[in-house]
Amino acid sequence: PPLYIQRYEFVIDFVKKNKPKKVVDLGCNDCTLLRKLKFHKEIELLAGLDIDCAVIRDKMYELAPIPTDYLQPGDHPLTIELYQGSVTERDPRTKGFDLVTSIELIEHLQLEDVDRFTEVVFGYMAPVAAIISTPNADFNPLLPGLTGFRHYDHKFEWTKVEFQTWALKVCREFGYVVAFTGVGQIPAQEESIGFCSQIGVFQIDRSGGDAPRLQNNVAEEHLPYRVLYNVVY
Numbered sequence: 683p684p685l686y687i688q689r690y691e692f693v694i695d696f697v698k699k700n701k702p703k704k705v706v707d708l709g710c711n712d713c714t715l716l717r718k719l720k721f722h723k724e725i726e727l728l729a730g731l732d733i734d735c736a737v738i739r740d741k742m743y744e745l746a747p748i749p750t751d752y753l754q755p756g757d758h759p760l761t762i763e764l765y766q767g768s769v770t771e772r773d774p775r776t777k778g779f780d781l782v783t784s785i786e787l788i789e790h791l792q793l794e795d796v797d798r799f800t801e802v803v804f805g806y807m808a809p810v811a812a813i814i815s816t817p818n819a820d821f822n823p824l825l826p827g828l829t830g831f832r833h834y835d836h837k838f839e840w841t842k843v844e845f846q847t848w849a850l851k852v853c854r855e856f857g858y859v860v861a862f863t864g865v866g867q868i869p870a871q872e873e874s875i876g877f878c879s880q881i882g883v884f885q886i887d888r889s890g891g892d893a894p895r896l897q898n899n900v901a902e903e904h905l906p907y908r909v910l911y912n913v914v915y
């Protein structure tokens with residue numbers, strides 16, 4: 683399958699194994715990943731955020747219930763919430779999630795916004811787990827005809843070492859552990875190059891005992907994200 687499908691499948695496999703109840707997809711674009719996730723019955727709250735409201739609106743009504751959602755209901759209702767906003771801003775409605783996904787998003791941010799993103803995701807949202815994917819620049823010489831970045835809107839593309847340096851700093855600062863993996867075949871003779879898309883799977887580090895969970899004082903805080911869609915079924 684194409685690489686973007688492999689990235690979604692990676693997330694879906696993680697969801698099947700870890701059964702998160704609350705999942706938020708950052709940079710959800712036209713909600714393709716969310717449409718796949720809505721069939722995973724353990725999920726109770728599925729949220730999406732993108733800065734581009736037109737792209738969210740494009741297909742968001744496809745997240746509406748279909749007859750089988752009523753014919754084969756899960757044990758609990760599913761809430762879906764879509765927001766327009768930037769990952770550089772803190773909104774209390776994204777706190778306390780079991781899983782945050784950020785698939786091919788960070789390379790679209792200016793580097794100073796990557797710092798804000800890091801603080802917002804790991805310091806403020808503080809999910810139990812996060813899956814972050816981004817292109818692996820080390821792989822670029824293997825892509826035929828590529829000169830420069832893979833996409834005109836990319837602000838940077840990190841090598842494996844650059845991504846891992848960022849990720850390990852996240853772990854030290856915010857109390858996470860990370861596993862590095864990826865999708866996109868590794869040509870046999872080029873294993874040191876790594877995957878075409880590199881992925882960090884972050885888990886909150888509970889080795890020092892359970893960290894106190896953040897209080898969700900939604901009412902007291904500023905809500906910068908705009909709700910575009912909300913459905914419960």
Ligand code: SAM
Nearest residue numbers: 709710711732733734767768769785786787790
């Ligand atoms: N995650 C999707 C996927 O894997 O197919 C879409 C990836 S697309 C390359 C990057 C997305 O990030 C776009 O939909 C873009 O609008 C969104 N984006 C860019 N900057 C953002 C920001 N500061 N906050 C939220 N979303 C942003």
